Amino acid sequence: xxxxxxxxAFVAVVVAIALAATAYVVVERREVRAExxxxxxxxxxxxxxxxxxxxxxxxxxxxxxxxxVVAVVPLDDPGGPRAFTGVTCDRVAARAEGASxxxxxxxxxxxxxGFELDADWxxxxxxxxxxxxxxxxxxxxxxxxxxxxxxxxxxxxxxxxSTATEVHEFGDGExxxxxxxxxxxIDGREVDSVDRNVWGVTFVDDETFYxxxxxxxxxxxxxxxxxxxTLTSVSRDAECPAxxxxxxRVAxxxxxxxxxxxxxxxxxxxxxxxxxxxxxxxxxxxxDQVEWLDDDTLIxxxxxxxxxxxxxxxxxxxxAEATPRLLIEQAWSATVVR
Amino acid sequence: xxxxxxxxxxxxxxxxxxxxxxxxxxxxxxxTLGVVSLLTDVSSESVSAILPLYLTAVVGLTPVAYGLVDGxxxxxSALVRLGxxxxxxxxxxxxxxxxxxxxxxxxxxxxxLFASGAAGIAAxxxxxxxxxxxxxxxxxxxISTSTPTEHLGRAFGVHRMxxxxxxxxxxxxxxxxxxxxxxxxxxxxxxSLAFAIAGVALxxxxxxxxxxxxxxxxxxxxxxxxFRWRDLTDARLRxxxxxxxxxxxxxxxxxxIYLALLDHGGANVAWFPLFYVGTNVAYLLLAVPxxxxxxxxxxxxxxxxxxxxxxxxxxxxxxxxxxAAATVGTLLLLGTFYAATDGVIxxxxxxxxxxxxxxxxIAAAQTVVALARMLASAGFGVLWLVLGPTAAxxxxxxxxxxxxxAAATRITRLDGAAVTR
Numbered sequence: 001x002x003x004x005x006x007x008x009a010f011v012a013v014v015v016a017i018a019l020a021a022t023a024y025v026v027v028e029r030r031e032v033r034a035e036x037x038x039x040x041x042x043x044x045x046x047x048x049x050x051x052x053x054x055x056x057x058x059x060x061x062x063x064x065x066x067x068x069v070v071a072v073v074p075l076d077d078p079g080g081p082r083a084f085t086g087v088t089c090d091r092v093a094a095r096a097e098g099a100s101x102x103x104x105x106x107x108x109x110x111x112x113x114g115f116e117l118d119a120d121w122x123x124x125x126x127x128x129x130x131x132x133x134x135x136x137x138x139x140x141x142x143x144x145x146x147x148x149x150x151x152x153x154x155x156x157x158x159x160x161x162s163t164a165t166e167v168h169e170f171g172d173g174e175x176x177x178x179x180x181x182x183x184x185x186i187d188g189r190e191v192d193s194v195d196r197n198v199w200g201v202t203f204v205d206d207e208t209f210y211x212x213x214x215x216x217x218x219x220x221x222x223x224x225x226x227x228x229x230t231l232t233s234v235s236r237d238a239e240c241p242a243x244x245x246x247x248x249r250v251a252x253x254x255x256x257x258x259x260x261x262x263x264x265x266x267x268x269x270x271x272x273x274x275x276x277x278x279x280x281x282x283x284x285x286x287x288d289q290v291e292w293l294d295d296d297t298l299i300x301x302x303x304x305x306x307x308x309x310x311x312x313x314x315x316x317x318x319x320a321e322a323t324p325r326l327l328i329e330q331a332w333s334a335t336v337v338r
Numbered sequence: 339x340x341x342x343x344x345x346x347x348x349x350x351x352x353x354x355x356x357x358x359x360x361x362x363x364x365x366x367x368x369x370t371l372g373v374v375s376l377l378t379d380v381s382s383e384s385v386s387a388i389l390p391l392y393l394t395a396v397v398g399l400t401p402v403a404y405g406l407v408d409g410x411x412x413x414x415s416a417l418v419r420l421g422x423x424x425x426x427x428x429x430x431x432x433x434x435x436x437x438x439x440x441x442x443x444x445x446x447x448x449x450x451l452f453a454s455g456a457a458g459i460a461a462x463x464x465x466x467x468x469x470x471x472x473x474x475x476x477x478x479x480x481i482s483t484s485t486p487t488e489h490l491g492r493a494f495g496v497h498r499m500x501x502x503x504x505x506x507x508x509x510x511x512x513x514x515x516x517x518x519x520x521x522x523x524x525x526x527x528x529x530s531l532a533f534a535i536a537g538v539a540l541x542x543x544x545x546x547x548x549x550x551x552x553x554x555x556x557x558x559x560x561x562x563x564x565f566r567w568r569d570l571t572d573a574r575l576r577x578x579x580x581x582x583x584x585x586x587x588x589x590x591x592x593x594x595i596y597l598a599l600l601d602h603g604g605a606n607v608a609w610f611p612l613f614y615v616g617t618n619v620a621y622l623l624l625a626v627p628x629x630x631x632x633x634x635x636x637x638x639x640x641x642x643x644x645x646x647x648x649x650x651x652x653x654x655x656x657x658x659x660x661x662a663a664a665t666v667g668t669l670l671l672l673g674t675f676y677a678a679t680d681g682v683i684x685x686x687x688x689x690x691x692x693x694x695x696x697x698x699x700i701a702a703a704q705t706v707v708a709l710a711r712m713l714a715s716a717g718f719g720v721l722w723l724v725l726g727p728t729a730a731x732x733x734x735x736x737x738x739x740x741x742x743x744a745a746a747t748r749i750t751r752l753d754g755a756a757v758t759r
Contacts, residue, residue, distance in 0.1 A: 001543075006543045006544055007543075007544065009539075009543050010539055010540060010543040010544055013535070013536070013539040013543070014536050014539065017532045017535050017536060018532065020532070021528055021529050021531075021532035024525065024528045024529075025515065025518065025519065025522075025525050025528075025529065028519050028522050028524065028525050029518055029519045029522070029525075032519050032520060032521065032522060036520065067521075104391070132390055132391060150390060308521075308523070308524070309521055
């Protein structure tokens with residue numbers, strides 16, 4: 001090829017891909033705008049109808065005008081009409097007394113924030129978060145808030161991730177800081193290892209909680225004590241625990257294919273006996289902190305394979321052979337208010 | 339077609355020409371390769387900027403799992419780099435080996451559009467890193483071969499400046515697209531792919547086919563012998579590898595310096611990306627002037643003394659009185675450090691081995707630096723937790739001063755070594 005032909009060929013390539021990329025951006029923009037202007041497909045109810053009784057609070061994930069808005073359905077009719085609260089969250093957890101809501105404001109200097117809202121969904125406090133929202137939970141009486149975020153480090157040499165999990169009093173009260181700084185005791189021995197990550201808090205009461213600790217390539221279910229500032233191992237290979245309403249069992253994710261691939265399945269452990277049941281017929285490859293619908297049923301979110309950003313909330317009994325059923329369409333980050 | 343970059347804007351308002359007439363313009367090879375790197379960096383950095391959000395928001399993946407995989411492949415990337423250098427030397431076709439590397443990364447972007455799940459994304463990210471590993475040394479060897487020795491520092495400065503402009507633009511483009519199309523991560527991936535293809539097309543169609551061995555033959559007579567691994571044990575290269583290794587062992591990741599800044603200033607972690615941008619801006623502004631300085635005062639001298647800027651950055655980050663000035667100072671010093679080391683070491687290494695081993699020689703120096711810095715970051719993580727940020731940073735700063743003094747004894751030998759054209 002002569003230099004002239006090469007230059008022409010290069011210009012042709014650049015023009016072609018620039019046109020193609022621009023066309024894609026324009027079409028996608030039009031589509032997203034149309035979607036985000038549309039009313040939700042899901043049936044709607046006035047908020048007053050669902051705020052009194054037992055209910056499920058979740059993040060609506062339909063690609064419509066209410067995308068990301070927190071919605072509420074009655075516990076006895078989860079598939080029925082949903083009421084929108086007008087509050088937008090990436091992750092949300094609610095109790096009767098109020099809610100914790102984590103949000104991302106994307107940008108070159110992305111801002112991450114945690115809000116606390118009262119029972120009428122009015123903001124009462126806000127805190128800066130040190131990274132991308134991952135989990136949030138409240139203690140049973142709504143006094144304590146736990147948040148887990150991913151901290152993304154930027155560097156020429158590496159792009160590593162770690163988690164930061166913090167506990168604080170609802171509103172502007174006491175803060176216990178990053179749980180990584182707590183004393184860690186595994187199998188009766190104190191661990192000084194610097195390589196540790198803590199995530200996925202579930203509260204027992206206003207002093208104790210369960211969480212996951214990862215250290216030395218393993219994960220542990222730990223019991224935490226806020227007054228003593230300790231984390232004590234309970235059992236091995238458990239991530240993102242959730243304590244049952246009666247306080248007797250803990251549900252969590254287990255990596256059933258350890259090694260390079262991560263395939264999570266759900267398991268339930270009896271805290272008194274240590275007996276563990278793997279939900280063989282349950283979901284595979286889920287990545288969510290489950291919630292208890294009642295003392296025998298778990299709920300969790302799963303992304304739809306064919307619709308990016310859309311997730312559904314499923315329910316499954318805690319027996320080994322139970323199969324999941326769809327509980328709430330277009331829902332994520334669900335918690336039960338009893 | 340003739341592209342040139344004036345290395346200094348006209349000082350006054352008078353004539354723009356003639357001011358630099360004593361210095362030849364930067365070669366077409368350097369500018370072409372610089373623009374290829376710019377396009378490729380826009381492509382890779384726009385994806386890196388959104389990857390954590392994309393993984394959590396859309397794919398529903400735990401970034402922790404991804405981070406572990408990513409760390410593992412840093413080591414693989416270092417070895418691939420040596421392989422890329424060897425292939426370029428053995429074939430005497432550095433352009434096409436670099437093309438292979440750029441091409442692999444572009445293909446990886448196509449698969450990223452369809453990848454779902456941890457394994458798929460990890461595989462794509464790995465392919466991207468392998469591509470980067472393959473192309474770096476052959477590309478630097480092309481810059482080295484096509485530039486007269488006395489202007490090498492400036493040539494690498496121009497290349498790194500263009501490269502860093504791409505790295506700074508990438509995240510801006512990504513977030514502009516996300517602003518245009520809310521939640522449109524696929525849009526970012528498609529635009530990133532377009533930039534990658536443009537880079538590959540530019541190299542393939544307009545990148546000169548620099549042939550190190552053949553060109554040496556046409557210039558000065560007999561064809562150099564084929565590459566042998568023994569060429570890498572060249573007595574001139576060894577002190578450079580030793581100096582780079584020792585200094586690299588005390589070069590902790592930028593992440594730690596940024597964390598120290600946060601720890602002291604109590605700023606929000608949301609500032610993290612801005613620190614990164616600030617360092618990049620300082621680097622791209624200083625790459626050319628520092629490269630020119632290196633040509634004048636000695637490249638090994640600049641490389642070694644440049645580590646004092648890193649000492650300054652360590653200390654500035656933990657100053658007891660934390661102010662905006664301290665933050666800006668830290669980023670500026672960090673940018674100076676990169677300007678004085680990253681391109682400069684490639685400029686030195688390419689001349690300290692026989693021409694038939696140029697790519698491999700550069701690859702060897704870069705691999706030593708990468709592995710030493712990996713060890714440094716791992717070790718520093720421990721020191722940080724044992725001593726706390728301030729004491730740990732001060733300790734490393736002290737050790738680095740000692741290392742710079744030790745390395746200084748090799749400067750004369752390195753800068754005075756006979757160079758290969």
